[in-house]
Amino acid sequence: MTIDHRDDLARLSSHARAPERARLRLGVGAAIVLLIAALVTAVLVSALAQPTSDRVGAGPDAASSTAGTFSQAPDAQASPAPTIFVHVLGAVRTPGLFDLPAGSRVMDVVAQAGGLLETADPGGVNLARLLVDGEQLYVPLVGESPPGQPSGAAAGGAAGLAAGPAAKVNLNTGSLSDLDTLPHVGPMMAQRIIDYRTANGRFTSVDDLRNVTGVGDKTFEALKDLVTT
Template sequence: MRIGVGAAVVLLIAALATAVVVSAIGGQATHQVITPGRGTSSGGAAGGGASSGAAAPGANSPDPTSAPGAIIFVHVLGAVRRPGLFELSAGARVMDAVAAAGGLTETADPAGTNLARRLSDGEQLYLPQVGEVPAGPPPASGGAGPAGGAASGQKVNLNTATVAELDTLPRIGPLMAQRIIDYREANGPFAAVDDLRSVTGIGDKTFEGLKDLVTA
């Protein structure tokens, strides 16, 4: 009887031990399944982080159209206080160029220029005085040109022409037109068309293209 009870106790203890071992093994197996799941989840989060990281440089990339430091050069002439070549920010307007040149003079005609127009790189900007005809774009082929200008078929009088009228001549822009007027004011009226050769910047080729279009 004692042996039977002892054997039963041994068997019970053995059964309990077996149950504990099985439970421990089962717990370890469950933990092993969850761990890769967590790793995958972490990997997914890492992947999401990497994706966010990949998007971040694109989101922070500067817009090339608004790159800082973009500049243009504009040559300002005419009725301004300090004519010259100016460096302006890209997108600047005529009013910005006028301000850079010290503002308009007392004889300037503000109505003769569109102060809100956007400037382009390499542009030559002429501000007219009161009474001057603003220089406009060349007339279309077959269209009427400015009165008294070369485009109208009439010869331009070197002794009375304005900057705008001289600007209608071939190879003569506002700068050269102003030189012709400055020469006329410093040396008196042109006695002959050949005197045009004495103006700085007018060479033989330019003169050949002008001699039949002007008069003195």
């Protein structure tokens, strides 16, 4: 009787391959777990890195905004431009007291006063002259002499003789109205002269007039021969 051992060999072969299949499944499972872990790690790293990037990117903007705020600070603290006050009288449409930027000219204050009247004498004022703070500007009519200057009849005299020089105004005793008759001196400037001598005592010389606020070189040159101490 012949015994067939092929079934036994098949069973032995099957038992021998079982551990290999188990190791293969274990290896595949481990690879899948590692792949999933790698994906999870990548997602976490990306999620954590994004806010950091945003915060880093916001830094220069915040610094730029702060720098812009400080750069604007000097503009907010800029001092206003100096102004002067001029009293306009005579042949203008709206006489009065006007404030203008320092460095303005006669034509600027005449424009603020509404312009010259049709009867004004344009040659009676120098429209290009620089204004000084506190002065009084008089615009004469045609044929009229500005205040402080003799009229044609007075200049020629009744007998046709030349008039003598006008009396000088005393800086120490002159009243507000006396000082107001001087060229380039209006009520405000006249009051400043009186205030100066009240606060500092008598004018010892005509040169002391330079110490009065608003009296510049041009005003002093116009007044030095018309005043005395």
